[in-house]
Amino acid sequence: GKGGYDHYMLKEIHEQPTSLRQTLRGRADPATGDIALEDFPPGTFEEISRVQFVACGTSYHAGLVGSHFIGSRGLPAQTFLASEYAVSAPPVDENTLVVGVTQSGETADTLSALRRAEAGGARTLAVTNVVGSTAARECDDAMFIRAGPEIGVAATKTFSSQVVSLSLLGERLVRDVVGRRSDDTQDVLSALADLPDHVQRILDYTKAHRVAKRYRDSDSYFFIGRGSVFPVALEGALKFKEISYEHAEGFAAGELKHGPLALVTPATPVFAVFTGRHDRKTLSNMKEVEARGAPVVAVASETNEEIVQYADDVLTIPDTHPDVAGILANVQLQLLSYHAAAQLDRPIDKPRNLAKSVTVE
Numbered sequence: 353g354k355g356g357y358d359h360y361m362l363k364e365i366h367e368q369p370t371s372l373r374q375t376l377r378g379r380a381d382p383a384t385g386d387i388a389l390e391d392f393p394p395g396t397f398e399e400i401s402r403v404q405f406v407a408c409g410t411s412y413h414a415g416l417v418g419s420h421f422i423g424s425r426g427l428p429a430q431t432f433l434a435s436e437y438a439v440s441a442p443p444v445d446e447n448t449l450v451v452g453v454t455q456s457g458e459t460a461d462t463l464s465a466l467r468r469a470e471a472g473g474a475r476t477l478a479v480t481n482v483v484g485s486t487a488a489r490e491c492d493d494a495m496f497i498r499a500g501p502e503i504g505v506a507a508t509k510t511f512s513s514q515v516v517s518l519s520l521l522g523e524r525l526v527r528d529v530v531g532r533r534s535d536d537t538q539d540v541l542s543a544l545a546d547l548p549d550h551v552q553r554i555l556d557y558t559k560a561h562r563v564a565k566r567y568r569d570s571d572s573y574f575f576i577g578r579g580s581v582f583p584v585a586l587e588g589a590l591k592f593k594e595i596s597y598e599h600a601e602g603f604a605a606g607e608l609k610h611g612p613l614a615l616v617t618p619a620t621p622v623f624a625v626f627t628g629r630h631d632r633k634t635l636s637n638m639k640e641v642e643a644r645g646a647p648v649v650a651v652a653s654e655t656n657e658e659i660v661q662y663a664d665d666v667l668t669i670p671d672t673h674p675d676v677a678g679i680l681a682n683v684q685l686q687l688l689s690y691h692a693a694a695q696l697d698r699p700i701d702k703p704r705n706l707a708k709s710v711t712v713e
């Protein structure tokens with residue numbers, strides 16, 4: 353059942369402290385910096401020279417976070433939309449690891465991208481929530497995200513667990529291929545260990561309900577982010593349109609001035625995601641939209657006074673490592689979408705035209 357919540361989506365958002373603890377259990381020790389992934393002991397990926405992620409929808413956004421994490425630590429990595437992978441035909445060889453990110457393990461587009469990679473001679477790995485799923489059975493290897501069953505059509509807790517899993521897998525890959533721990537390994541692992549408590553703090557203190565109400569008569573909702581949280585801007589917009597049926601778009605913060613700024617008016621609130629890295633640049637993008645009269649809602653650390661001073665509203669997140677901040681920001685955006693949809697009386701757990709698992713190409 354829904355455990356006292358009005359919707360599975362809200363229940364699953366609130367389960368994240370627990371599901372994240374399950375995802376992390378036994379896999380990382382911040383004190384020593386050790387990473388212990390059941391099927392992937394040190395050296396597992398020594399032969400790998402590049403990584404490609406294939407996925408759809410929310411899982412694609414998790415893949416984008418994963419390739420940013422790995423790429424910025426020195427291992428070439430790219431993320432592809434699974435439905436585009438066949439037609440964009442990226443080269444693969446036996447030193448390529450192709451990672452299918454799929455909660456259900458049954459998404460047809462992702463399965464066919466993985467089959468194509470396999471036929472090209474790549475090594476394949478499924479990152480999935482479902483033991484015994486087609487992706488888990490067909491790939492050379494599988495990593496389970498252990499989020500527990502997700503009933504709501506909108507993916508919430510599985511996104512958070514995918515990103516954590518890809519960070520752990522990313523650390524393993526970087527160590528095996530680059531040959532040493534990344535410089536900030538211990539900081540990342542302690543930020544991950546703190547994540548369940550940090551998410552709980554957001555759930556306890558969020559103002560997302562009030563912010564959703566304040567902007568509910570808007571024409572359109574824009575989300576911007578840079579670097580590790582560009583995918584969080586995309587995910588914020590996907591979730592928002594999926595369950596509220598309001599128009600929403602996510603942009604790389606730096607791209608606004610290359611076109612989308614033409615759409616910005618006082619009736620288009622802009623949600624700007626900050627991580628503590630590259631904030632100065634995103635702050636100037638925030639000022640660009642403010643100059644056009646748009647309200648700006650910052651999703652940022654409560655300790656960043658300059659951002660707090662400029663924004664019309666702030667959805668705060670606890671201070672953490674910049675590569676982990678996106679998971680926290682995304683929890684605030686999940687709550688924003690949920691409350692916006694609830695106030696509009698939408699059928700949150702079963703949005704029109706959508707299915708939980710898409711088994712046709």
Ligand code: F6R
Nearest residue numbers: 409410411454455456459506507
């Ligand atoms: C959005 C959503 C979808 C899925 C996508 C991939 O909330 O749930 O975009 O993320 O259909 O599904 P999986 O991860 O099962 O391959």
